[in-house]
Amino acid sequence: MSDTGAKNQPIEVRFRGGGFAPKARRSVGLAVFIFLIGIAEIGTRQGWISSLTLPKPSDVLATFGELWESGLLFKHLIPSLSRLAVGAAIGASIGIAVGIMIGLFSYVRAGMVPLVAAIFPIPKIALLPLFVIWFGIDEASKYALIAFGTFTPTVVATYGAVDNVDRSLIRMGQSFGLSWLSIVRKIVLPGAMPGILSGLRISLAIAIILLVAAEMLGAEYGIGAYILEAGSLYDLERLFAGVVILSLLGVILSTLIGFIEGRLLSWRA
Amino acid sequence: MDIRLDAISHSYGDTEVLRDISLDIPNGKIVCFVGPSGCGKSTLLRLIGGLERASKGRILQLGSPPEGCLNPLTYVFQDFALLPWRSVHGNISLVLEDRNIKGAQADAIIADVLARTKLSDFSKALPRQLSGGMKQRVAIARALAVKPAVMLMDEPLSALDSQTRELLMDDLVALWTRQSFTAAYVTHNLAEAVRLGHRIVVLSRRPGEIREIVEIDIPLRDRTHGDAKLEQTQKHLWDMMRDEARAADEELLDV
Ligand SMILES: Nc1ncnc2c1ncn2[C@@H]1O[C@H](COP(=O)(O)OP(=O)(O)OP(=O)(O)O)[C@@H](O)[C@H]1O
Ligand SMILES: [Mg+2]
Numbered sequence: 001m002s003d004t005g006a007k008n009q010p011i012e013v014r015f016r017g018g019g020f021a022p023k024a025r026r027s028v029g030l031a032v033f034i035f036l037i038g039i040a041e042i043g044t045r046q047g048w049i050s051s052l053t054l055p056k057p058s059d060v061l062a063t064f065g066e067l068w069e070s071g072l073l074f075k076h077l078i079p080s081l082s083r084l085a086v087g088a089a090i091g092a093s094i095g096i097a098v099g100i101m102i103g104l105f106s107y108v109r110a111g112m113v114p115l116v117a118a119i120f121p122i123p124k125i126a127l128l129p130l131f132v133i134w135f136g137i138d139e140a141s142k143y144a145l146i147a148f149g150t151f152t153p154t155v156v157a158t159y160g161a162v163d164n165v166d167r168s169l170i171r172m173g174q175s176f177g178l179s180w181l182s183i184v185r186k187i188v189l190p191g192a193m194p195g196i197l198s199g200l201r202i203s204l205a206i207a208i209i210l211l212v213a214a215e216m217l218g219a220e221y222g223i224g225a226y227i228l229e230a231g232s233l234y235d236l237e238r239l240f241a242g243v244v245i246l247s248l249l250g251v252i253l254s255t256l257i258g259f260i261e262g263r264l265l266s267w268r269a
Numbered sequence: 270m271d272i273r274l275d276a277i278s279h280s281y282g283d284t285e286v287l288r289d290i291s292l293d294i295p296n297g298k299i300v301c302f303v304g305p306s307g308c309g310k311s312t313l314l315r316l317i318g319g320l321e322r323a324s325k326g327r328i329l330q331l332g333s334p335p336e337g338c339l340n341p342l343t344y345v346f347q348d349f350a351l352l353p354w355r356s357v358h359g360n361i362s363l364v365l366e367d368r369n370i371k372g373a374q375a376d377a378i379i380a381d382v383l384a385r386t387k388l389s390d391f392s393k394a395l396p397r398q399l400s401g402g403m404k405q406r407v408a409i410a411r412a413l414a415v416k417p418a419v420m421l422m423d424e425p426l427s428a429l430d431s432q433t434r435e436l437l438m439d440d441l442v443a444l445w446t447r448q449s450f451t452a453a454y455v456t457h458n459l460a461e462a463v464r465l466g467h468r469i470v471v472l473s474r475r476p477g478e479i480r481e482i483v484e485i486d487i488p489l490r491d492r493t494h495g496d497a498k499l500e501q502t503q504k505h506l507w508d509m510m511r512d513e514a515r516a517a518d519e520e521l522l523d524v
Contacts, residue, residue: 172350175318176364176415177340186363190354267354267395 055236060244063237077245080211080222083139084249087146088207095151095203096196099158103192104184109159116155124149125213132217142214149210150203157199158192165191194268197261204253208246223249270332270341270418270451271296272317277326279312285476286312289326292470292479294419296332297449299489301462303506304472304480305514310455311423313477317453318342318421334418339368343417347424349404351396351411357383358392361411368415382410385444402433406440413444420452426461438464442489459510463503464492471509474517480509 037057043049044056067073101108102116128145135141165188173183215224223245230238272294279287286309294300294317302310315321317328319342334341344350351360358379365375383389386406396404405425412420426434438461444450445465456462462469469483485492485502492499 168346168348168350169352171320172344172346173363175320175340175342175344176367176411178364178367182367186366187352190352265354267397269397 055240059237060240063241064244067241076221076223076226079219080215080224083142083146083214083222084207084211086139087143087211088150088204090143091147091150091207092154092200092203094147095154096158098151099155099196100162100184100188100192102155102159103162104188112155113159116152120152120156124210128214128217137218142211142219145214146207146210150207153203153206154196154199157202158196161192161195161199162188164195193264194261197257197264201254201257204257205250208250208253212246270330270334272419272451272453273329273331274317275327275329277313277316277323277328279309279316279321279324287316287323288476288478290477290479291326292482294451294453295468296451298467299445299450299452299454299465301466301469302453302455302472303457303459303462303469303510304477305474305510305517306457307517308472308475308513309477310472313472314344314421314423314453314455317419318344330418335416338416338418339370340364340415341418343412343415343420345405345408345412345420345422345425347427349396349401349408349428351404351407353396356393356395357388357399357407357410360396360407361414364411364415378414379410382413385413385447386410386440400433401429402437405429405437409441409444418451420450420454422452422454424455424457427456427458434458434461441465442492446490459503459506462506463499465489469502469506471506474513474520480513 040049040054041057044051044054064073067076098108098112102112103109124145127148128141131141131144131148135144169187169191170183173187178186211222212224212227215222216228219225223242227239227242227246230236230242274290274292274294277287277290278285290313292300302313304310312321316323319328330341352363355363361379361382362371362375365371365378370378379392380389383392386409388403388406388410391399391403391407396407399407405428409425426437429437442465454462454465463485466485467489469485471480471483472478473480483502483506485499487496487498
């Protein structure tokens with residue numbers, strides 16, 4: 001080190017570590033929501049946001065209250081939730097199964113990867129008429145649309161996750177003479193679980209989007225039908241009440257997956 | 270049970286890795302393999318363990334494995350290869366479950382191998398909570414749990430710091446002295462080789478051929494630091510290795 005003038009002036013070493021390790025801070029997320037809604041409320045009350053651009057949050061809340069009291073909320077919510085549950089469950093489970101097969105078998109990989117790549121960019125909503133012809137205007141076509149939309153992202157996430165499983169662990173399993181099934185169940189699956197779950201976050205958000213799309217066509221009840229009806233009447237309060245329900249649904253599902261991750265992936269910590 | 274390598278040669282595509290290796294790994298002895306980096310030591314071990322097929326030659330098991338042996342040829346890996354989502358106990362029970370050893374019987378085996386590797390207090394810990402030395406002891410415990418006829422150890426101590434390595438070498442010697450096991454032990458650390466090996470196989474640079482087989486007849490537990498004869502053997506090994514390493518370097522320069 002060259003000694004220029006201030007050589008007996010100790011300088012504290014600057015801290016440059018830390019970061020890159022996000023921690024759970026729930027209150028911050030809540031604060032962001034409250035802040036944005038608060039601004040909207042104040043703005044619409046004071047008039048610098050016109051009521052034509054944005055409904056008053058308190059009015060939306062009131063609409064929500066009416067929905068609840070009239071019992072219409074559950075009349076719309078329950079069919080939507082069951083469509084979401086059935087469709088997403090079918091799509092995600094087939095997706096995980098196919099993803100694992102792609103990860104394990106060369107022929108399945110060679111056959112399916114191009115197919116999945118071909119299906120992925122198709123906007124599934126465009127296929128709704130086709131599904132209506134195939135499965136009828138009833139529930140089945142809605143399940144099919146949601147399942148199809150969840151399937152592709154799940155497949156891609158799953159086979160990527162299987163590819164990323166540490167090969168040395170698999171060699172270890174083989175060297176101890178574990179059966180093929182044990183290796184898949186006890187080494188490949190748990191090793192792929194982090195990737196599968198983060199893929200599921202995306203798939204479920206897509207499932208909600210498709211749920212609304214499916215309900216916009218030929219559904220009497222459902223959040224999508226409710227939003228479509230409100231939209232066609234330019235009833236912004238009800239439109240927003242519907243949108244808020246969807247957002248809440250998204251937050252709840254994401255929290256649920258976070259909870260499952262906490263349970264299944266506690267070994268990562 | 271002995272292992273016999275009968276004229277083993279192996280190539281990956283055009284690269285010849287091993288050439289005409291014949292030797293015996295006698296029951297109850299530790300055979301160390303040393304040689305310059307890339308000479309095919311790990312490959313040889315994978316061939317012995319049946320994880321890969323040799324291009325030429327045969328690997329033979331002579332005699333039958335000891336009674337109660339679940340997995341005759343058992344690896345201890347350099348990177349431990351523990352499942353991060355299973356506890357110490359779970360990592361060992363993994364290799365027993367497939368043999369239908371469960372419940373009390375498995376617990377007894379696991380308790381025994383954990384005691385032998387001085388890990389009894391850590392059976393519930395997850396791998397990330399363990400130090401490197403402890404992880405490798407878990408891997409050794411896991412290998413012992415299947416009562417192997419031959420342990421195949423690929424640089425088991427290389428990922429550890431030198432103090433931990435010393436301690437684990439002592440542990441291995443104690444383990445062997447209590448109940449002698451057979452091992453093929455790959456290392457590039459000559460001190461390890463002369464401390465643990467009954468027989469040391471020196472391989473040449475790639476393609477790996479046997480340059481020399483050195484026998485050391487001092488019993489393992491009598492091998493102390495600064496033993497003149499061991500030092501001399503180690504120096505002899507080092508001279509050979511240095512020649513090979515230097516020649517390998519010069520070959521690269523010529524390319
Ligand atoms: N699966 C493989 N495919 C192609 N080449 C390989 C493969 N595995 C090893 N090799 C080559 O074979 C040679 C021997 O490799 P090996 O890992 O057996 O060496 P090693 O003696 O264990 O070296 P080190 O001391 O660095 O661990 C190397 O040149 C390596 O590049
Ligand atoms: Mg190696």
